[in-house]
Amino acid sequence: MRYPFPVGKADFIQGDEAIARAAILAGCRFYAGYPITPASEIFEAMALYMPLVDGVSIQMEDEIASIAAIIGASWAGAKAMTATSGPGFSLMQENIGYAVMTETPIVVVDVQRGGPSTGQPTLAAQGDIMQSIWGTHGDHTLIVLSPSTVQEAFDFTIRAFNLAEKYRTPVVLLTDAEVAHMRERVYIPNPDDIELVYRKLPQNEEEAKLPFGDPHGDGIPPMPIFGKGYRTYVTGLTHDERGRPKTVDAEVHERLIKRIIGKIENNKHDIISYEKFELDDADVAIVSTGIVSRSAIRAVKILREKGIKAGLLKLNTIWPFDFDMMEELAEQVKKIFVPEMNMGQLYHLVKEGANGKAEVELISKIGGEVHTPMEIVERVVG
Numbered sequence: 181m182r183y184p185f186p187v188g189k190a191d192f193i194q195g196d197e198a199i200a201r202a203a204i205l206a207g208c209r210f211y212a213g214y215p216i217t218p219a220s221e222i223f224e225a226m227a228l229y230m231p232l233v234d235g236v237s238i239q240m241e242d243e244i245a246s247i248a249a250i251i252g253a254s255w256a257g258a259k260a261m262t263a264t265s266g267p268g269f270s271l272m273q274e275n276i277g278y279a280v281m282t283e284t285p286i287v288v289v290d291v292q293r294g295g296p297s298t299g300q301p302t303l304a305a306q307g308d309i310m311q312s313i314w315g316t317h318g319d320h321t322l323i324v325l326s327p328s329t330v331q332e333a334f335d336f337t338i339r340a341f342n343l344a345e346k347y348r349t350p351v352v353l354l355t356d357a358e359v360a361h362m363r364e365r366v367y368i369p370n371p372d373d374i375e376l377v378y379r380k381l382p383q384n385e386e387e388a389k390l391p392f393g394d395p396h397g398d399g400i401p402p403m404p405i406f407g408k409g410y411r412t413y414v415t416g417l418t419h420d421e422r423g424r425p426k427t428v429d430a431e432v433h434e435r436l437i438k439r440i441i442g443k444i445e446n447n448k449h450d451i452i453s454y455e456k457f458e459l460d461d462a463d464v465a466i467v468s469t470g471i472v473s474r475s476a477i478r479a480v481k482i483l484r485e486k487g488i489k490a491g492l493l494k495l496n497t498i499w500p501f502d503f504d505m506m507e508e509l510a511e512q513v514k515k516i517f518v519p520e521m522n523m524g525q526l527y528h529l530v531k532e533g534a535n536g537k538a539e540v541e542l543i544s545k546i547g548g549e550v551h552t553p554m555e556i557v558e559r560v561v562g
Contacts, residue, residue, distance in 0.1 A: 181371070184232040188370040195333040195359040196263075198366050199289060200225030202337035203261050205374055208287070209235035210258040212249035214242055214268060217301040218357040219291040222263040243268035247275040247288065254284045255414060257405040259341055263289035266299065266308055269315070276350055277316030278416045283392065283401065283440065285344035285351075285379055287337070292356040294548050303548025304357035306470055309525040312352045313499045319437050321444045323351045323451055324499040328473040330364035336496070342377035343451060347443055348400055354498060356521070358471045358550060379403045382410070392436070393421035399443035444500055453496040454505075458484060462491030464560055465513045465538075467506075467530050469495040471550055472519050478553035483560055490560060498526070506533025510540075517560055519543035519551050 185191070185201055193201070200222050203211070211226040213219075223239070230237035236253075240246040243264050250260035264272065269290045279286055292308045294300025312324045323343050327333040333355055340351040382388035382402040386395075388410045393401050401421075404410040413423035418433045426432040444451065458480055459465065468476040473494045483490035493509060506529075510516060516538050518527040527542040534540050543559050545551050 181233065183371070184229045185368065187368050190365050190367045192363055193330065193366055194221060194361055194363050195327075195330045195355060196221035196291070196361070197225050198330050198334040199263070199337045199353070199355070200229060201368060202334040203287070203341070204229050204233055204235075205368075205371055206338045206341035207259045207376055207378075208261050208341065209233065210250060210253035210260040211235070211237045211262065212240050212246040212253070212260070213262050213264065214240055214246050216243075216265045216268050218293055218360045219263040219265050219289065221360070222289060222291075243271040244275065247272045247279070247286070250286050251275060251279050251282070251284050254286050255406050255412075257407070259285070259345065261287040261289065263291065265291045265293050265301075266295045267297070269308060269311065273311070273315040276322070277318060277320060279350040280316065280320045280322055280440065281416045282414050283348040283403070285348050285403075287340045287344055287351050287353060289337075289353045289355065291360045292354065294546070300548050302357065304471060304521060304550065305546065305548065306356060306472070306521040306525070308354060309498060309520075309522065312354050319441065321441045321500065322349055323347070323444065323497070324354050325351065325496060326354045326469045326498050327359055327496075328470050328494070330359065330362060331366050332496070333359055334366050334368070338374060338376075342375070345377045345379045346400075347447065347451075348379060348403055349444065354470070356471050381405070390421045391423050392419060394439060399439050399446065448500045448502065451497060451500060452502050454502070455494040455496065457492040457494065459491030459493065459509070461489055462512070463489040463514050465491050465493060465509055465516045466556065466560070467493045467495065467516055467518050467526070468520065469498055469526060472521060475551045475553045475556060476519060479556035479560070482553060482557050486561070488560065495526075501529050501533065503533040506530060507535045507537060510534035510537035513538055516540045517543055517556070519545070519556050521545055521550065
């Protein structure tokens, strides 16, 4: 296949453009969206590229319809994605829950901006961390990834599709206006060099009749495709292995929800990704995610030059969260600092994980500007 952009070489592109190209290379062939700053460039790129790769890009009437459309496309066998920002992400929450309950593999990109409400449409923030994890109602789980560079925006998009397909789950790519609009050198690999994952399909008639069963014992049911001759019942109601509603059956509900959550929790070792910088001998740790990690890395270098043994834990996966690893870090260091562009969201996860083994201090900054390295250094030095 010929792609509508260069492959096997580096290019100088925006984060939003990198996400669109990665989605195409990951096999995405259906995109539905509604324009919103600072995610509109993803939509523009997908509208340009999709017809050239025999895909579909469609503008829906709103964000509710957009995520509904990609859920339907996924059940028709397509890898599907939508992208939005805070206000649109809020509108998508009910259908994110529907995708969790129906175990539909989709990718949702949330390019964070200042909020709440209309907020700061053109400025970056990290105020959607909690919403990305717990925004929809009921007991549930999903996967949230957070890039800090344009290259990571590209790489994590491909990983988002792979995880969605592997675990039959929605995956949120939680980026921000800074990463979305900055331009950096990005290596676009040859398609043959990209490892892609595709959903598990039924291998026989019996598996096809159990779209929400567990025939392989891994908690991940094979997913039949509409249009392939299977009669599949899909509902957001509590349902049995065949998809039939069982709303007043406590045993069925417990079995379903525990399996949906378990397939993520039991595979955290495969899903969770983080990077450590200078942590081996650190007395002080900085824990960050997304765009703030760039300032945090520089802050660690400055602190080391000042004779302070500082290190960084950069979280590429926000959820699921490795609470055990965080407690181990807290046992090693005297204090943990959490710089983030909100009033304290990742901070609460870190503090819970630390379990009282180390003091955890928030370095909050709002208003649309990223922390400078020196702002972090000054708080650590005190």
